[in-house]
Amino acid sequence: MKVTLKVWRQKGPDQPGRFEAYDAEVPSTDMSFLELMDTVNEGLIAKGSDAIAFDHDCREGICGMCSQVIDGQPHGPDQGAATCQLHMRKFKDGDVVTVEPFRAKAFPVIKDLVVDRSALDRVVSCGGFISINTGAAVDGNAVPVPKVDAEAAMDAAACIGCGACVAACPNAAAMLFVGAKVSHLALLPQGGPERARRVLGMRQAMDAEGFGHCTNEAECEAVCPKEIKVSNIARLNREFIKALVCSKE
Amino acid sequence: METLNRIVTSSIGRKLVVALMGLLLCGFLVGHLGGNLFLFVGKDAFNAYAHHLETFPLLVPVELGLAGVALVHILVTLYLQLTSLAARPERYAVTQSKGGRTWGSSTMIYTAAAVLLFIVVHVATLKYGARPSPEDLHGLVMRYFSSWGWVAFYAGCMACLGLHLSHGFWSAFQTFGVDHPKYTPVIKGLGTAFAVAVSLAFASIPVWARIAMGGSQ
Ligand code: FES
Numbered sequence: 001m002k003v004t005l006k007v008w009r010q011k012g013p014d015q016p017g018r019f020e021a022y023d024a025e026v027p028s029t030d031m032s033f034l035e036l037m038d039t040v041n042e043g044l045i046a047k048g049s050d051a052i053a054f055d056h057d058c059r060e061g062i063c064g065m066c067s068q069v070i071d072g073q074p075h076g077p078d079q080g081a082a083t084c085q086l087h088m089r090k091f092k093d094g095d096v097v098t099v100e101p102f103r104a105k106a107f108p109v110i111k112d113l114v115v116d117r118s119a120l121d122r123v124v125s126c127g128g129f130i131s132i133n134t135g136a137a138v139d140g141n142a143v144p145v146p147k148v149d150a151e152a153a154m155d156a157a158a159c160i161g162c163g164a165c166v167a168a169c170p171n172a173a174a175m176l177f178v179g180a181k182v183s184h185l186a187l188l189p190q191g192g193p194e195r196a197r198r199v200l201g202m203r204q205a206m207d208a209e210g211f212g213h214c215t216n217e218a219e220c221e222a223v224c225p226k227e228i229k230v231s232n233i234a235r236l237n238r239e240f241i242k243a244l245v246c247s248k249e
Numbered sequence: 250m251e252t253l254n255r256i257v258t259s260s261i262g263r264k265l266v267v268a269l270m271g272l273l274l275c276g277f278l279v280g281h282l283g284g285n286l287f288l289f290v291g292k293d294a295f296n297a298y299a300h301h302l303e304t305f306p307l308l309v310p311v312e313l314g315l316a317g318v319a320l321v322h323i324l325v326t327l328y329l330q331l332t333s334l335a336a337r338p339e340r341y342a343v344t345q346s347k348g349g350r351t352w353g354s355s356t357m358i359y360t361a362a363a364v365l366l367f368i369v370v371h372v373a374t375l376k377y378g379a380r381p382s383p384e385d386l387h388g389l390v391m392r393y394f395s396s397w398g399w400v401a402f403y404a405g406c407m408a409c410l411g412l413h414l415s416h417g418f419w420s421a422f423q424t425f426g427v428d429h430p431k432y433t434p435v436i437k438g439l440g441t442a443f444a445v446a447v448s449l450a451f452a453s454i455p456v457w458a459r460i461a462m463g464g465s466q
Contacts, residue, residue: 008342069341071345072341072343072345073347098343100342103339104337105336106336170355171336172337173336200255207260210335212329212336213261213263213332213333214264215354215357216416216419216420216424217354217355218350218354219349219350220349221349222349223347223349231433234427236261237264237265237424237425238426240259240262241265241426244256244262
Protein backbone atom coordinates (compact mmCIF):
# COMPACT_ATOMS: atom_id res chain seq x y z
CA MET A 1 0.00 0.00 0.00
CA LYS A 2 1.06 3.55 -0.74
CA VAL A 3 0.03 6.79 0.92
CA THR A 4 0.94 10.41 0.38
CA LEU A 5 1.80 12.43 3.46
CA LYS A 6 1.11 16.16 3.19
CA VAL A 7 3.25 17.47 6.02
CA TRP A 8 3.51 20.98 7.46
CA ARG A 9 7.12 22.16 7.15
CA GLN A 10 8.30 25.21 9.03
CA LYS A 11 11.97 26.04 9.54
CA GLY A 12 11.59 27.69 12.91
CA PRO A 13 9.37 29.73 15.25
CA ASP A 14 7.58 32.66 13.60
CA GLN A 15 8.73 31.54 10.16
CA PRO A 16 6.32 31.01 7.32
CA GLY A 17 5.46 27.36 6.74
CA ARG A 18 3.90 25.32 3.95
CA PHE A 19 2.74 21.80 3.18
CA GLU A 20 5.05 19.41 1.38
CA ALA A 21 3.92 16.10 -0.06
CA TYR A 22 5.87 12.87 0.41
CA ASP A 23 4.92 9.58 -1.23
CA ALA A 24 5.47 6.71 1.15
CA GLU A 25 5.45 2.98 0.64
CA VAL A 26 3.75 1.17 3.54
CA PRO A 27 5.30 -2.31 3.81
CA SER A 28 2.87 -3.51 6.46
CA THR A 29 -0.41 -2.16 7.82
CA ASP A 30 0.82 -3.23 11.27
CA MET A 31 3.38 -0.46 11.01
CA SER A 32 2.69 2.49 13.27
CA PHE A 33 2.15 5.94 11.84
CA LEU A 34 5.30 7.24 13.51
CA GLU A 35 7.29 4.35 12.02
CA LEU A 36 6.09 5.48 8.63
CA MET A 37 7.27 8.99 9.48
CA ASP A 38 10.64 7.48 10.46
CA THR A 39 10.84 5.76 7.07
CA VAL A 40 10.04 8.99 5.26
CA ASN A 41 12.70 10.73 7.32
CA GLU A 42 15.33 8.09 6.49
CA GLY A 43 14.60 8.72 2.82
CA LEU A 44 14.92 12.48 3.33
CA ILE A 45 18.21 12.11 5.21
CA ALA A 46 19.58 9.77 2.51
CA LYS A 47 18.81 12.48 -0.04
CA GLY A 48 20.56 15.04 2.12
CA SER A 49 17.32 16.91 2.94
CA ASP A 50 16.14 18.10 6.30
CA ALA A 51 14.19 15.42 8.19
CA ILE A 52 10.66 16.21 9.36
CA ALA A 53 10.86 17.31 12.99
CA PHE A 54 8.20 15.70 15.17
CA ASP A 55 7.95 15.02 18.88
CA HIS A 56 7.80 11.54 20.36
CA ASP A 57 9.27 9.73 23.29
CA CYS A 58 7.63 6.66 24.81
CA ARG A 59 5.72 5.56 21.70
CA GLU A 60 3.25 3.73 23.91
CA GLY A 61 0.75 6.43 24.79
CA ILE A 62 2.25 7.46 28.11
CA CYS A 63 4.38 10.54 27.71
CA GLY A 64 2.03 12.70 25.63
CA MET A 65 4.75 14.08 23.38
CA CYS A 66 3.45 13.00 19.97
CA SER A 67 1.49 16.11 19.09
CA GLN A 68 0.23 15.81 15.54
CA VAL A 69 -3.03 16.65 13.86
CA ILE A 70 -3.71 13.95 11.29
CA ASP A 71 -6.43 14.63 8.73
CA GLY A 72 -7.90 17.31 10.93
CA GLN A 73 -7.96 15.23 14.12
CA PRO A 74 -5.42 15.55 16.93
CA HIS A 75 -3.79 12.09 17.28
CA GLY A 76 -5.55 10.94 14.12
CA PRO A 77 -8.58 8.79 13.44
CA ASP A 78 -8.21 6.15 16.18
CA GLN A 79 -10.25 6.31 19.41
CA GLY A 80 -8.56 6.61 22.80
CA ALA A 81 -5.09 6.46 21.26
CA ALA A 82 -2.18 8.85 20.92
CA THR A 83 -0.46 9.45 17.57
CA CYS A 84 2.20 6.89 18.49
CA GLN A 85 -0.51 4.25 18.94
CA LEU A 86 -2.01 4.87 15.52
CA HIS A 87 -1.41 2.13 12.99
CA MET A 88 -1.43 2.20 9.22
CA ARG A 89 -4.36 -0.23 9.16
CA LYS A 90 -6.50 2.83 9.79
CA PHE A 91 -5.62 4.09 6.29
CA LYS A 92 -6.32 2.92 2.75
CA ASP A 93 -4.10 2.56 -0.28
CA GLY A 94 -3.80 5.90 -2.07
CA ASP A 95 -4.86 8.03 0.93
CA VAL A 96 -3.55 11.57 1.07
CA VAL A 97 -2.91 12.19 4.76
CA THR A 98 -2.55 15.77 5.97
CA VAL A 99 -0.26 16.17 8.99
CA GLU A 100 -0.21 19.47 10.89
CA PRO A 101 1.16 20.61 14.22
CA PHE A 102 -1.22 21.34 17.15
CA ARG A 103 -2.37 24.88 16.56
CA ALA A 104 -2.93 27.37 19.37
CA LYS A 105 -1.45 30.69 20.35
CA ALA A 106 -0.30 29.04 23.59
CA PHE A 107 1.46 26.27 21.59
CA PRO A 108 3.90 28.10 19.30
CA VAL A 109 5.48 25.98 16.58
CA ILE A 110 9.18 25.35 17.18
CA LYS A 111 9.83 23.45 13.98
CA ASP A 112 7.66 21.50 11.52
CA LEU A 113 5.34 19.44 13.75
CA VAL A 114 7.04 20.26 17.05
CA VAL A 115 5.20 22.72 19.27
CA ASP A 116 6.11 24.23 22.62
CA ARG A 117 3.53 22.95 25.12
CA SER A 118 5.23 24.34 28.22
CA ALA A 119 2.19 26.60 28.75
CA LEU A 120 0.52 23.52 30.27
CA ASP A 121 3.39 23.08 32.72
CA ARG A 122 3.15 26.71 33.73
CA VAL A 123 -0.56 26.27 34.42
CA VAL A 124 0.17 23.24 36.61
CA SER A 125 2.87 25.16 38.47
CA CYS A 126 0.15 27.61 39.58
CA GLY A 127 -1.64 25.10 41.79
CA GLY A 128 -1.75 21.64 40.22
CA PHE A 129 -0.03 20.01 43.16
CA ILE A 130 -0.35 19.46 46.89
CA SER A 131 2.17 21.05 49.24
CA ILE A 132 2.47 18.35 51.86
CA ASN A 133 5.77 17.19 53.22
CA THR A 134 5.49 13.48 52.66
CA GLY A 135 7.42 12.29 55.71
CA ALA A 136 7.26 8.60 56.53
CA ALA A 137 4.81 6.44 54.59
CA VAL A 138 1.44 6.37 56.36
CA ASP A 139 -0.76 3.34 56.61
CA GLY A 140 -2.60 2.75 53.32
CA ASN A 141 -6.03 2.91 54.90
CA ALA A 142 -5.40 5.78 57.31
CA VAL A 143 -7.37 8.16 55.07
CA PRO A 144 -10.50 6.47 53.77
CA VAL A 145 -11.45 7.39 50.17
CA PRO A 146 -14.76 6.18 48.72
CA LYS A 147 -14.20 3.79 45.84
CA VAL A 148 -16.15 5.91 43.31
CA ASP A 149 -14.06 8.97 44.17
CA ALA A 150 -10.83 7.03 43.92
CA GLU A 151 -11.89 5.74 40.49
CA ALA A 152 -12.92 9.20 39.25
CA ALA A 153 -9.66 10.69 40.55
CA MET A 154 -7.68 7.99 38.76
CA ASP A 155 -9.62 8.60 35.53
CA ALA A 156 -8.74 12.30 35.73
CA ALA A 157 -5.15 11.53 36.67
CA ALA A 158 -4.81 9.49 33.47
CA CYS A 159 -4.24 12.81 31.66
CA ILE A 160 -0.84 12.69 29.97
CA GLY A 161 -0.80 16.42 29.24
CA CYS A 162 -0.51 15.93 25.49
CA GLY A 163 -2.59 19.02 24.71
CA ALA A 164 -4.85 17.30 22.17
CA CYS A 165 -7.85 18.82 23.98
CA VAL A 166 -6.52 22.28 23.20
CA ALA A 167 -5.70 21.29 19.63
CA ALA A 168 -9.19 19.92 19.00
CA CYS A 169 -11.12 22.68 20.73
CA PRO A 170 -12.66 25.16 18.27
CA ASN A 171 -11.69 27.82 20.84
CA ALA A 172 -8.25 26.41 21.68
CA ALA A 173 -9.38 26.18 25.31
CA ALA A 174 -7.45 24.17 27.88
CA MET A 175 -10.47 23.42 30.07
CA LEU A 176 -10.29 19.63 29.80
CA PHE A 177 -6.62 19.64 30.78
CA VAL A 178 -7.16 22.03 33.68
CA GLY A 179 -10.39 20.22 34.60
CA ALA A 180 -8.52 16.92 34.81
CA LYS A 181 -5.72 18.40 36.90
CA VAL A 182 -8.11 20.18 39.28
CA SER A 183 -10.37 17.12 39.49
CA HIS A 184 -7.89 14.44 40.39
CA LEU A 185 -6.78 16.47 43.41
CA ALA A 186 -10.20 17.85 44.33
CA LEU A 187 -11.63 14.34 44.51
CA LEU A 188 -9.10 13.18 47.08
CA PRO A 189 -8.87 14.28 50.73
CA GLN A 190 -5.21 15.22 50.28
CA GLY A 191 -6.19 17.84 47.69
CA GLY A 192 -8.80 19.42 49.94
CA PRO A 193 -6.84 22.02 51.90
CA GLU A 194 -5.60 23.84 48.79
CA ARG A 195 -8.60 23.38 46.52
CA ALA A 196 -9.65 27.04 46.33
CA ARG A 197 -6.15 28.37 45.84
CA ARG A 198 -5.55 25.68 43.22
CA VAL A 199 -8.55 26.42 41.04
CA LEU A 200 -8.16 30.18 41.26
CA GLY A 201 -4.44 30.01 40.45
CA MET A 202 -4.75 27.55 37.60
CA ARG A 203 -7.67 29.44 36.08
CA GLN A 204 -5.69 32.64 36.13
CA ALA A 205 -2.62 31.00 34.59
CA MET A 206 -4.77 29.33 31.93
CA ASP A 207 -6.23 32.66 30.81
CA ALA A 208 -2.85 34.39 31.00
CA GLU A 209 -1.32 31.79 28.66
CA GLY A 210 -3.80 32.80 25.97
CA PHE A 211 -6.03 29.73 25.83
CA GLY A 212 -9.57 30.32 24.60
CA HIS A 213 -12.82 29.84 26.52
CA CYS A 214 -14.92 26.72 26.69
CA THR A 215 -18.16 26.52 24.70
CA ASN A 216 -18.88 22.94 25.74
CA GLU A 217 -18.34 21.50 22.27
CA ALA A 218 -16.85 18.32 23.78
CA GLU A 219 -14.42 17.80 20.90
CA CYS A 220 -11.74 17.56 23.61
CA GLU A 221 -13.39 14.51 25.13
CA ALA A 222 -13.71 12.92 21.68
CA VAL A 223 -10.00 13.24 20.85
CA CYS A 224 -8.50 12.61 24.30
CA PRO A 225 -6.19 9.60 24.06
CA LYS A 226 -7.04 8.83 27.70
CA GLU A 227 -10.79 9.36 27.13
CA ILE A 228 -11.08 11.95 29.88
CA LYS A 229 -14.65 13.14 30.21
CA VAL A 230 -16.06 16.68 30.09
CA SER A 231 -17.52 15.96 33.54
CA ASN A 232 -14.12 17.14 34.68
CA ILE A 233 -14.83 20.52 33.08
CA ALA A 234 -18.10 20.69 35.02
CA ARG A 235 -16.13 19.87 38.18
CA LEU A 236 -13.64 22.64 37.33
CA ASN A 237 -16.53 25.09 36.95
CA ARG A 238 -18.00 23.85 40.22
CA GLU A 239 -14.69 24.21 42.03
CA PHE A 240 -14.35 27.72 40.60
CA ILE A 241 -17.83 28.72 41.76
CA LYS A 242 -17.18 27.24 45.20
CA ALA A 243 -13.94 29.17 45.44
CA LEU A 244 -15.70 32.36 44.33
CA VAL A 245 -18.42 32.02 46.91
CA CYS A 246 -16.66 30.43 49.87
CA SER A 247 -12.96 31.12 49.57
CA LYS A 248 -11.37 33.50 52.03
CA GLU A 249 -8.29 33.78 49.82
CA MET B 250 -15.45 43.05 45.28
CA GLU B 251 -12.71 40.49 44.72
CA THR B 252 -15.40 37.97 43.80
CA LEU B 253 -16.90 40.34 41.24
CA ASN B 254 -13.46 41.01 39.85
CA ARG B 255 -12.82 37.27 39.52
CA ILE B 256 -16.09 36.84 37.66
CA VAL B 257 -15.64 39.62 35.14
CA THR B 258 -11.94 39.08 34.48
CA SER B 259 -11.93 35.29 34.04
CA SER B 260 -12.98 33.14 31.12
CA ILE B 261 -14.98 30.87 33.44
CA GLY B 262 -16.61 33.81 35.20
CA ARG B 263 -17.63 35.39 31.90
CA LYS B 264 -19.08 32.09 30.79
CA LEU B 265 -21.09 31.99 34.02
CA VAL B 266 -22.53 35.38 33.11
CA VAL B 267 -23.44 34.20 29.60
CA ALA B 268 -25.01 31.03 30.99
CA LEU B 269 -27.03 32.88 33.62
CA MET B 270 -28.32 35.41 31.07
CA GLY B 271 -29.12 32.55 28.70
CA LEU B 272 -31.22 30.77 31.31
CA LEU B 273 -33.02 34.02 32.15
CA LEU B 274 -33.81 34.41 28.46
CA CYS B 275 -35.15 30.83 28.45
CA GLY B 276 -37.49 31.95 31.22
CA PHE B 277 -38.60 34.88 29.11
CA LEU B 278 -39.33 32.53 26.19
CA VAL B 279 -41.68 30.52 28.36
CA GLY B 280 -43.49 33.66 29.50
CA HIS B 281 -43.76 35.06 25.99
CA LEU B 282 -45.01 31.74 24.65
CA GLY B 283 -47.62 31.56 27.37
CA GLY B 284 -48.98 34.95 26.27
CA ASN B 285 -48.91 34.01 22.61
CA LEU B 286 -51.06 30.96 23.24
CA PHE B 287 -54.00 33.31 23.89
CA LEU B 288 -54.10 33.65 20.11
CA PHE B 289 -55.46 30.12 19.98
CA VAL B 290 -58.22 31.05 22.44
CA GLY B 291 -59.57 33.82 20.28
CA LYS B 292 -59.40 37.41 19.21
CA ASP B 293 -60.96 38.92 22.32
CA ALA B 294 -58.91 36.85 24.75
CA PHE B 295 -55.70 37.80 22.96
CA ASN B 296 -56.52 41.48 22.75
CA ALA B 297 -57.53 41.51 26.41
CA TYR B 298 -54.24 39.85 27.33
CA ALA B 299 -52.31 42.37 25.19
CA HIS B 300 -54.15 45.25 26.84
CA HIS B 301 -53.44 43.83 30.28
CA LEU B 302 -49.73 43.49 29.46
CA GLU B 303 -49.37 46.91 27.86
CA THR B 304 -50.96 48.69 30.81
CA PHE B 305 -48.82 46.81 33.34
CA PRO B 306 -47.18 49.64 35.33
CA LEU B 307 -43.74 48.00 35.50
CA LEU B 308 -43.68 47.15 31.82
CA VAL B 309 -40.93 49.60 30.87
CA PRO B 310 -38.49 48.63 33.64
CA VAL B 311 -39.08 44.95 32.87
CA GLU B 312 -38.49 45.56 29.17
CA LEU B 313 -35.32 47.48 29.88
CA GLY B 314 -34.12 44.71 32.19
CA LEU B 315 -34.84 42.15 29.53
CA ALA B 316 -33.00 44.15 26.89
CA GLY B 317 -30.09 44.45 29.32
CA VAL B 318 -30.01 40.69 29.89
CA ALA B 319 -30.01 40.05 26.14
CA LEU B 320 -27.36 42.67 25.54
CA VAL B 321 -25.04 41.25 28.21
CA HIS B 322 -25.58 37.74 26.81
CA ILE B 323 -24.62 38.95 23.33
CA LEU B 324 -21.76 41.29 24.19
CA VAL B 325 -19.97 38.96 26.61
CA THR B 326 -20.27 36.11 24.10
CA LEU B 327 -18.88 38.31 21.32
CA TYR B 328 -15.97 39.29 23.52
CA LEU B 329 -15.27 35.64 24.36
CA GLN B 330 -15.53 34.75 20.68
CA LEU B 331 -12.84 37.33 19.92
CA THR B 332 -10.54 35.89 22.58
CA SER B 333 -11.07 32.46 21.04
CA LEU B 334 -10.13 33.73 17.60
CA ALA B 335 -6.99 35.19 19.13
CA ALA B 336 -6.29 31.87 20.86
CA ARG B 337 -5.75 30.22 17.47
CA PRO B 338 -4.17 32.80 15.17
CA GLU B 339 -3.11 30.18 12.63
CA ARG B 340 -6.01 28.00 11.45
CA TYR B 341 -5.86 24.35 10.50
CA ALA B 342 -5.80 23.39 6.81
CA VAL B 343 -8.06 20.43 7.60
CA THR B 344 -10.49 20.09 10.51
CA GLN B 345 -12.54 17.02 11.12
CA SER B 346 -14.89 16.61 14.06
CA LYS B 347 -14.49 13.43 16.07
CA GLY B 348 -18.08 13.53 17.23
CA GLY B 349 -18.04 16.02 20.11
CA ARG B 350 -19.71 18.86 18.28
CA THR B 351 -23.38 18.82 17.43
CA TRP B 352 -25.32 20.79 14.82
CA GLY B 353 -26.47 23.06 17.59
CA SER B 354 -23.07 23.63 19.19
CA SER B 355 -21.19 24.28 15.97
CA THR B 356 -23.74 26.82 14.69
CA MET B 357 -24.31 28.83 17.89
CA ILE B 358 -22.95 32.09 16.50
CA TYR B 359 -25.01 31.82 13.29
CA THR B 360 -28.24 30.82 14.98
CA ALA B 361 -27.60 33.68 17.41
CA ALA B 362 -27.32 36.11 14.49
CA ALA B 363 -30.57 34.80 13.03
CA VAL B 364 -32.37 35.15 16.36
CA LEU B 365 -31.03 38.68 16.80
CA LEU B 366 -32.21 39.67 13.32
CA PHE B 367 -35.55 38.09 14.17
CA ILE B 368 -35.89 40.08 17.39
CA VAL B 369 -35.25 43.36 15.58
CA VAL B 370 -37.76 42.58 12.83
CA HIS B 371 -40.28 41.12 15.25
CA VAL B 372 -40.24 44.12 17.58
CA ALA B 373 -40.38 46.56 14.67
CA THR B 374 -43.33 44.82 13.00
CA LEU B 375 -45.48 43.35 15.74
CA LYS B 376 -44.68 45.56 18.72
CA TYR B 377 -44.51 48.90 16.96
CA GLY B 378 -46.43 48.07 13.75
CA ALA B 379 -49.61 49.97 12.88
CA ARG B 380 -52.68 48.16 14.20
CA PRO B 381 -56.12 48.16 12.54
CA SER B 382 -57.30 49.89 15.74
CA PRO B 383 -55.25 50.72 18.87
CA GLU B 384 -56.77 47.85 20.86
CA ASP B 385 -56.49 45.28 18.08
CA LEU B 386 -53.07 43.59 18.24
CA HIS B 387 -54.79 40.43 17.03
CA GLY B 388 -55.64 42.14 13.73
CA LEU B 389 -52.03 43.22 13.23
CA VAL B 390 -50.72 39.70 13.90
CA MET B 391 -53.23 38.19 11.49
CA ARG B 392 -52.39 40.75 8.80
CA TYR B 393 -48.71 39.82 8.93
CA PHE B 394 -49.35 36.12 8.87
CA SER B 395 -51.57 36.34 5.84
CA SER B 396 -48.31 36.37 3.91
CA TRP B 397 -46.49 33.07 3.41
CA GLY B 398 -43.23 35.03 3.27
CA TRP B 399 -43.65 36.20 6.87
CA VAL B 400 -44.77 32.75 7.96
CA ALA B 401 -41.63 31.22 6.43
CA PHE B 402 -39.41 33.89 8.00
CA TYR B 403 -40.90 33.26 11.44
CA ALA B 404 -40.74 29.50 11.14
CA GLY B 405 -37.15 29.61 9.87
CA CYS B 406 -36.06 31.87 12.72
CA MET B 407 -37.78 29.63 15.27
CA ALA B 408 -35.88 26.65 13.84
CA CYS B 409 -32.67 28.62 14.45
CA LEU B 410 -33.84 29.37 17.99
CA GLY B 411 -34.47 25.68 18.56
CA LEU B 412 -31.01 24.78 17.30
CA HIS B 413 -29.48 27.44 19.56
CA LEU B 414 -31.36 26.11 22.58
CA SER B 415 -30.51 22.50 21.77
CA HIS B 416 -26.93 23.28 22.78
CA GLY B 417 -27.39 26.32 24.99
CA PHE B 418 -29.68 24.79 27.59
CA TRP B 419 -27.38 21.91 28.60
CA SER B 420 -24.32 24.06 28.06
CA ALA B 421 -25.53 26.53 30.70
CA PHE B 422 -25.90 23.75 33.25
CA GLN B 423 -22.46 22.37 32.40
CA THR B 424 -21.02 25.86 32.88
CA PHE B 425 -22.63 26.04 36.29
CA GLY B 426 -20.96 22.74 37.08
CA VAL B 427 -24.27 20.91 37.36
CA ASP B 428 -23.18 17.43 36.36
CA HIS B 429 -23.98 14.05 37.77
CA PRO B 430 -24.17 10.62 36.16
CA LYS B 431 -27.82 10.40 37.20
CA TYR B 432 -28.99 13.88 36.26
CA THR B 433 -26.88 14.95 33.28
CA PRO B 434 -28.74 12.69 30.82
CA VAL B 435 -32.01 14.12 32.20
CA ILE B 436 -30.78 17.70 31.75
CA LYS B 437 -29.65 16.94 28.19
CA GLY B 438 -33.01 15.34 27.44
CA LEU B 439 -34.85 18.30 28.96
CA GLY B 440 -32.70 20.67 26.86
CA THR B 441 -33.64 18.88 23.65
CA ALA B 442 -37.29 18.70 24.68
CA PHE B 443 -37.29 22.40 25.60
CA ALA B 444 -35.66 23.36 22.29
CA VAL B 445 -38.11 21.33 20.23
CA ALA B 446 -41.18 22.34 22.24
CA VAL B 447 -40.42 26.07 22.33
CA SER B 448 -39.47 26.38 18.68
CA LEU B 449 -42.40 24.27 17.47
CA ALA B 450 -44.89 26.08 19.70
CA PHE B 451 -43.72 29.52 18.55
CA ALA B 452 -43.60 28.46 14.90
CA SER B 453 -47.04 26.89 15.11
CA ILE B 454 -48.61 30.31 15.59
CA PRO B 455 -47.86 31.85 12.17
CA VAL B 456 -48.47 28.52 10.44
CA TRP B 457 -51.79 28.06 12.21
CA ALA B 458 -52.76 31.66 11.57
CA ARG B 459 -52.08 31.31 7.86
CA ILE B 460 -53.73 27.93 7.37
CA ALA B 461 -56.65 27.84 9.78
CA MET B 462 -57.62 31.47 9.59
CA GLY B 463 -56.64 31.93 5.95
CA GLY B 464 -54.72 34.93 7.16
CA SER B 465 -57.92 36.85 7.81
CA GLN B 466 -59.92 37.27 10.97
S1 FES C 1 5.13 9.20 22.09
FE1 FES C 1 4.61 9.10 24.18
S2 FES C 1 2.45 9.30 24.10
FE2 FES C 1 2.99 9.19 22.01
